[in-house]
Amino acid sequence: MTLPNPILYDPSRHKPLLSQLASIHASCILQDGTLASFIPTRQKTGRLTIDHLKLVNFWLAYNQQVEEGSRAIVLQFADESEEVVAGVVSLYMPGTETGPFRSEVHKLLVSPQHRFKGIARRLMGRLEEVARESGRGLVMLDTTIGSGAELVYPKLGYIVFGDVPKYGIHPLTGELVDERWFYKDLRG
Known part of the structure; x- marks a missing residue:
């Protein structure tokens, strides 16, 4: 099956999907140990969990930034129905007079x-289109050294x-990890 094109998040249409974004966020932390803002807690059963409401609130703050114009969110749906989110990325566009052309991938x-x-x-690819269209062509990002993402970005032309x-605390091991x-x- 062919995937539909990634689309820009629209708060008026997509806000009900924030729970799905929170679930994807949690699964990346819990399954991959992705350094993504939150550290899970260990339940009495030994199972690691992340408070879903805390993650939804995180995405609500991103939603607010989209409404204010300082962030864009790109969604990839699993199919044309736009019911299941397969992936997400955001572009932060800080309000700065000395670097109005800069942006950050989050x-x-x-x-x-x-x-x-x-x-x-x-x-x-879609995020980069948004960056160009927004005049935010200097794009920066970071990822944990040794993660799978570290290998992806050079293939996409990142230097x-x-x-x-x-730099940060690994969410599963508690060890300090290095960031690239x-x-x-x-x-150009």
Whole structure:
């Protein structure tokens, strides 16, 4: 089955999908150990969980930023019905007079059920279109060294510009992990 084109998140249409985005976010943390803002808690049963409401509130804040114009969110649906989200990525466009051309990629997350279909590439392609259209052609991002994402970004033309040791806490092991920073200049 062919995937539909990724689309821009529209708060008036897509806000009911925030629970799905929260679930994808949680699954990437819990299954992959993705460094994505939250650390799970261990239940008495030993099972790791993340408070779903906390994740929904995180995405509600992103929704607010979309409404304010400082963020764009790109959605990849599993099919034309636009009922099941397969992946998501956001572009943060900070309000700065000294760098109105800069943007940052946040939360490239692909549902484990929909991986190895080129979704990350599709999402990033659409995100780059949005960056160009918004005059935000200097795109920066970061990812944990040793993660699968670290291998994806160079294939998409992103250039490493530095590493930060002991940048964050791994959500599953509690160990400090190193972060790698990338950029891509779409302005030329």
